[in-house]
Amino acid sequence: xxxxxxxxxxxxxxxxxxxxxxxxxxxxxxxxxxxxxxxxxxxxxxxxxxxxxxxxxxxxxxxxxxxxxxxxxxxxxxxxxxxxxxxxxxxxxxxxxxxxxxxxxxxxxxxxxxxxxxxxxxxxxxxxxxxxxxxxxxxxxxxxxxxxxxxxxxxxxxxxxxxxxxxxxxxxxxxxxxxxxxxxxxxxxxxxxxxxxxxxxxxxxxxxxxxxxxxxxxxxxxxxxxxxxxxxxxxxxxxxxxxxxxxxxxxxxxxxxxxxxxxxxxxxxxxxxxxxxxxxxxxxxxxxxxxxxxxxxxxxxxxxxxxxxxxxxxxxxxxxxxxxxxxxxxxxxxxxxxxxxxxxxxxxxxxxxxxxxxxxxxxxxxxxxxxxxxxxxxxxxxxx
Numbered sequence: 001x002x003x004x005x006x007x008x009x010x011x012x013x014x015x016x017x018x019x020x021x022x023x024x025x026x027x028x029x030x031x032x033x034x035x036x037x038x039x040x041x042x043x044x045x046x047x048x049x050x051x052x053x054x055x056x057x058x059x060x061x062x063x064x065x066x067x068x069x070x071x072x073x074x075x076x077x078x079x080x081x082x083x084x085x086x087x088x089x090x091x092x093x094x095x096x097x098x099x100x101x102x103x104x105x106x107x108x109x110x111x112x113x114x115x116x117x118x119x120x121x122x123x124x125x126x127x128x129x130x131x132x133x134x135x136x137x138x139x140x141x142x143x144x145x146x147x148x149x150x151x152x153x154x155x156x157x158x159x160x161x162x163x164x165x166x167x168x169x170x171x172x173x174x175x176x177x178x179x180x181x182x183x184x185x186x187x188x189x190x191x192x193x194x195x196x197x198x199x200x201x202x203x204x205x206x207x208x209x210x211x212x213x214x215x216x217x218x219x220x221x222x223x224x225x226x227x228x229x230x231x232x233x234x235x236x237x238x239x240x241x242x243x244x245x246x247x248x249x250x251x252x253x254x255x256x257x258x259x260x261x262x263x264x265x266x267x268x269x270x271x272x273x274x275x276x277x278x279x280x281x282x283x284x285x286x287x288x289x290x291x292x293x294x295x296x297x298x299x300x301x302x303x304x305x306x307x308x309x310x311x312x313x314x315x316x317x318x319x320x321x322x323x324x325x326x327x328x329x330x331x332x333x334x335x336x337x338x339x340x341x342x343x344x345x346x347x348x349x350x351x352x353x354x355x356x357x358x359x360x361x362x363x364x365x366x367x368x369x370x371x372x373x374x375x376x377x378x379x380x381x382x383x384x
Contacts, residue, residue: 013257072186075219084202086239087216097123099146151180160293167195205336264304285309307364321383328375335363
């Protein structure tokens with residue numbers, strides 16, 4: 001009888017929980033170690049003993065995080081950065097004068113602000129399109145389009161873009177597609193499988209999950225010459241993540257599937273409770289059947305719709321009052337942590353924003369959902 005072990009095909013949730021079964025070969029430790037060295041001794045020939053020479057190019061702990069992220073996203077390689085904006089700027093640093101970029105007119109405001117900056121200072125051409133118009137993306141691209149940058153769902157109005165369709169539009173003119181999957185990480189959406197060339201994520205959010213690191217991630221479908229250029233930019237600009245933060249990121253990813261499942265469940269119950277509330281003008285959540293992009297979201301998001309939703313109320317003052325009257329929600333900027341956050345979004349995004357001033361953005365965490373519902377109810381009552 002053949003008693004050789006049968007190789008199991010492990011689910012992504014299992015691979016994440018075990019950090020790719022990272023068992024130390026010497027000690028047997030089941031938690032990946034932290035390697036804090038900033039420099040690495042060369043051998044007698046002056047060559048690196050491993051692919052590590054200096055921490056600005058990465059190190060063993062960085063590589064552990066990157067291998068785990070590449071595996072989850074289904075990419076050939078991944079890079080971690082000191083912040084989400086560091087990763088974003090690294091991609092946009094590849095653009096030259098005359099290059100054309102297409103992006104939604106509502107999305108993470110840091111990307112819009114940087115695109116407008118390089119349009120003014122570097123001669124990059126930028127077209128912002130309305131993601132609620134079906135043909136807007138196709139009409140926005142040109143022969144000289146070098147990059148299409150999208151989010152799905154879009155922060156903070158949660159419009160849903162068909163990633164596979166966007167990939168076809170971008171590739172038809174020879175452009176690369178970058179997808180911001182911060183609110184829909186690989187536990188629910190694998191954008192590379194849908195045709196994206198690069199996936200960006202602010203790892204500060206769901207990947208880290210505990211509001212204790214600042215980090216960014218890029219994952220590539222192909223480790224090609226463009227990817228090598230991104231690696232060189234990261235090294236030269238010193239934007240690599242520090243080893244301790246990389247270790248915390250790996251720790252966070254090990255509970256990603258559980259946290260995302262709980263946040264999604266809470267958000268759905270919360271959204272359904274307030275969907276027809278007399279003091280709420282609208283609940284914007286892709287998980288609701290009433291959401292215009294629900295069918296696309298259902299196709300792309302395989303394991304829950306996440307914890308992000310927005311509410312619109314009757315006026316600016318009401319939105320302002322609700323954000324300061326909550327007792328369980330925390331009035332703070334970020335998302336994807338274990339704690340629930342709320343913010344009056346227009347105050348955060350600045351003068352370039354076209355987000356309605358009546359919109360509240362909520363990041364639903366993993367608390368008891370009944371406490372979250374009761375908290376918003378009391379804040380609505382107090383706001384009048």
